[in-house]
Amino acid sequence: MKFTLRQKIFVVFAMLLLIAALISLQSIRRFNQLGRSIDVILKENYRSVIACQQMKDALERMDSGLLFILSGFVKEGIRQIKENKGHFKEALQTELNNLTLPEESARALELKSLFGLYDKGLEEFMKSQPQILGQIYFENLFPLFKNIKNKAESILQMNQENMNTANNSARLKAAQARRDMYFFLSLSAFTALLFMLFSNHWILKPIHRLIDSTQEIRKGNLNLVIQVDTRDEIGQLSEAFNAMVASLRLFRRSDQAKLVRIQRSTQEAFKNLPAAIAIVDADGMIEIATAAARSNFGLVPNTAIEQSAYPWLAEIHRSVIKNPSAPGSEKKHEIIQQFHDNQERFYEPRIIPIFNDEKEFSGSIVILEDVTLLMQNDEIKKDLFSTISHQLKTPLTSIRMALHLLLEENVGSLNEKQADLMVSARDESERLNGIIEDLLDLRRLESGNVRLSLATVSPYDLVEEAAAPFFRQAQDRGTRLEIDLPADLPDVCADRSRILYVFANLLSNAIKYSPVGSLVRLTAKMEGQKVLFSVADNGRGIPKKYQKRIFEKFFRAPGQKAEGGVGLGLSIAKEIIAAHHGQITFSSVEDRGSTFTFGLDQQGSLPKGGT
Numbered sequence: 338m339k340f341t342l343r344q345k346i347f348v349v350f351a352m353l354l355l356i357a358a359l360i361s362l363q364s365i366r367r368f369n370q371l372g373r374s375i376d377v378i379l380k381e382n383y384r385s386v387i388a389c390q391q392m393k394d395a396l397e398r399m400d401s402g403l404l405f406i407l408s409g410f411v412k413e414g415i416r417q418i419k420e421n422k423g424h425f426k427e428a429l430q431t432e433l434n435n436l437t438l439p440e441e442s443a444r445a446l447e448l449k450s451l452f453g454l455y456d457k458g459l460e461e462f463m464k465s466q467p468q469i470l471g472q473i474y475f476e477n478l479f480p481l482f483k484n485i486k487n488k489a490e491s492i493l494q495m496n497q498e499n500m501n502t503a504n505n506s507a508r509l510k511a512a513q514a515r516r517d518m519y520f521f522l523s524l525s526a527f528t529a530l531l532f533m534l535f536s537n538h539w540i541l542k543p544i545h546r547l548i549d550s551t552q553e554i555r556k557g558n559l560n561l562v563i564q565v566d567t568r569d570e571i572g573q574l575s576e577a578f579n580a581m582v583a584s585l586r587l588f589r590r591s592d593q594a595k596l597v598r599i600q601r602s603t604q605e606a607f608k609n610l611p612a613a614i615a616i617v618d619a620d621g622m623i624e625i626a627t628a629a630a631r632s633n634f635g636l637v638p639n640t641a642i643e644q645s646a647y648p649w650l651a652e653i654h655r656s657v658i659k660n661p662s663a664p665g666s667e668k669k670h671e672i673i674q675q676f677h678d679n680q681e682r683f684y685e686p687r688i689i690p691i692f693n694d695e696k697e698f699s700g701s702i703v704i705l706e707d708v709t710l711l712m713q714n715d716e717i718k719k720d721l722f723s724t725i726s727h728q729l730k731t732p733l734t735s736i737r738m739a740l741h742l743l744l745e746e747n748v749g750s751l752n753e754k755q756a757d758l759m760v761s762a763r764d765e766s767e768r769l770n771g772i773i774e775d776l777l778d779l780r781r782l783e784s785g786n787v788r789l790s791l792a793t794v795s796p797y798d799l800v801e802e803a804a805a806p807f808f809r810q811a812q813d814r815g816t817r818l819e820i821d822l823p824a825d826l827p828d829v830c831a832d833r834s835r836i837l838y839v840f841a842n843l844l845s846n847a848i849k850y851s852p853v854g855s856l857v858r859l860t861a862k863m864e865g866q867k868v869l870f871s872v873a874d875n876g877r878g879i880p881k882k883y884q885k886r887i888f889e890k891f892f893r894a895p896g897q898k899a900e901g902g903v904g905l906g907l908s909i910a911k912e913i914i915a916a917h918h919g920q921i922t923f924s925s926v927e928d929r930g931s932t933f934t935f936g937l938d939q940q941g942s943l944p945k946g947g948t
Contacts, residue, residue: 356525360518382496382503384435389493391428392448393486395421400482403462403474418459425452438495448488455481547578554582613684613705616691617642619698621654633675633682634705642703649673650686650703657688657701672708683709737766789832789916793940796826796861796868799833803840804859807848815853818844821860829868829937835913836937839921840872842906843933847874851930867919867936874932879925887923910935 398421405414429449436442458478465473562582565575613629615636623638630636635646643651673684689702740763743751751759804820811818840859847857855875862869879887883894890908914921914935925931 352528353525356521356528360521360525364514364518382437382500385432385437385441385496386493386500388428388431388435389489389496392425392432392489393493395425395428396482396486396489399425399459400479403478406462407470407474415463422456422459432492438499441492441495444488444492444495448485448492451481451485451488455485543572543575547575550578550582554585560586612707615642615703616700617654617703618700619658621658624700630703630705636703653686653688654701654703657690658698673705681709682707683711737763740766789835791830791832793828794831794833794836795828796870796937797822799829799831799836800840800859800861800870803837804844806841807844810845811848811857814848814851816848816851817856818848819856819858821858823862826861826863826868828940830940831917831937832913836917839910839913839935840870842910843872846906847872847876847931847933850874850876852876855930864936866939868939869934869936871932871934873930875930878927878929878931879923880927884923884925888921 399418402414402417402421405411405417429445429452432445433449436445455478458473458481462470462473462478562579565572565579610627611629613627613633613636615626615630616624618624621642623636623640623642626636626638634650636642642654645651673686675682675684684705685708687704687706689704690698691700691702693699740759744756744759744763800820800822804818808818844857844859851857851874857875858871858873860871860873862871879894883892886892887894888907888911890905911921917937919936919938921933921935923931923933
């Protein structure tokens with residue numbers, strides 16, 4: 338009679354079940370005794386051990402928070418200290434409510450007292466000046482940190498030693514239980530030995546064949562066939578396994594050809610892209626590069642980008658590895674000038690980081706975009722504006738002179754209507770002359786041909802002179818102009834007339850676009866080696882979609898009145914501040930107002946000759 342695998346196992350396990358029942362009855366009695374011993378261990382000491390460990394962990398994180406603050410990460414440090422201070426107090430209260438050993442109460446109270454001192458030290462640390470934070474930390478907080486940590490460790494060790502004592506008692510009871518089990522285990526071992534002798538042929542050999550086959554499949558060998566010797570469940574499993582392998586062989590043949598075709602097509606398409614693009618792995622090895630990247634920058638696959646002949650390229654890649662951006666973002670860098678085949682070319686490097694499914698940095702895409710045409714077009718545009726401005730200036734001067742003579746009635750009298758028309762023509766010609774002057778000035782600033790008349794200037798005199806013409810304008814428009822300067826500002830190094838132009842542009846815009854009854858504030862403060870000047874208003878603000886273009890030439894946000902000019906003022910102001918080795922920035926919220934800020938160096942930066 339042939340037994341199925343299920344029947345074979347059932348007979349053996351029925352015998353084992355009988356023995357297991359006898360073992361279970363004896364085990365229940367012994368386990369109840371052991372359980373009572375273990376319960377004592379857990380109730381008396383385990384909570385204290387956990388509480389002490391939690392106190393140590395919270396204390397370590399508070400100390401890390403202090404180090405964050407000392408390193409300049411103030412917000413992260415304060416957040417970590419506040420969060421873990423609460424965890425420490427909760428763990429300390431748990432320990433105080435679970436005092437079970439003779440000396441534990443005294444040590445716990447001492448620990449509470451030490452933490453009280455540490456907590457006061459933290460408050461003092463938070464209120465102190467940045468320059469003495471290190472001294473407070475190393476002289477006060479760090480010694481208390483070590484004392485608290487050692488005290489918590491001593492309480493933890495005390496409870497662990499008591500747990501070990503109770504554990505030894507439980508082991509004695511377990512040893513007695515083991516002696517009672519030996520007889521029953523011997524009997525069950527004999528039965529199990531018989532089962533093992535028969536199971537080697539019934540179960541283990543077929544299963545080993547299946548395991549060996551799966552290992553071969555994992556290595557890629559799909560040409561094997563398992564021998565089927567029985568008709569039981571394992572035999573049926575072997576037949577199903579052979580059918581599965583046959584299906585995998587068919588799938589691999591079709592899918593592998595498709596993958597190879599897609600991979601080769603992708604590689605060929607990438608190599609023939611016109612732009613200079615390279616894919617770099619996390620270790621800095623170039624995986625794929627386009628023809629332009631290989632020929633123009635020497636980015637050859639299977640070479641390290643650090644070995645590039647262009648040091649700036651390796652430096653850009655190192656900056657990405659050190660501080661990668663968020664997934665899907667990219668980093669732009671300064672435009673690079675290169676010469677290829679005796680031709681001047683300009684490239685804008687862009688780095689796009691690549692992240693895996695775990696959001697870990699796994700490489701980057703290096704794009705060297707050829708912006709030569711853009712640079713040339715920009716230069717042509719600048720030259721065109723300059724040429725047009727120069728060509729218009731001479732005839733415009735003649736027109737202005739003629740209008741002036743007519744209005745002076747040197748060549749004949751004018752009636753009232755003619756005089757009004759002449760005044761309008763004169764105003765528009767003056768406005769056109771101002772635009773041409775702005776264009777010429779902007780061109781000179783961009784080309785670096787402007788010679789600044791740098792001098793030591795009092796910020797108070799500078800602000801007073803800049804704001805004086807605008808008090809009446811603010812009053813006429815129903816707004817209020819307020820100046821707020823601290824009393825200890827040092828003198829600055831500046832070209833007085835050009836900085837007055839910057840103030841005039843910012844104040845004029847602020848007053849012009851502020852509603853009736855609002856306030857325009859002109860303030861200043863020290864920051865590092867610069868004096869920062871700010872002009873803030875409560876006007877309409879700049880819509881977010883236009884903020885990136887606010888310093889572009891001829892850009893005016895939609896909805897502005899014609900009296901607002903042609904959009905050159907902020908461009909000129911930006912170039913003036915750049916010529917002073919500074920930067921003009923702004924922040925704006927729509928319908929809440931804008932704040933423009935620029936910085937000027939202190940008087941110590943004035944070069945020889947004052948220019």
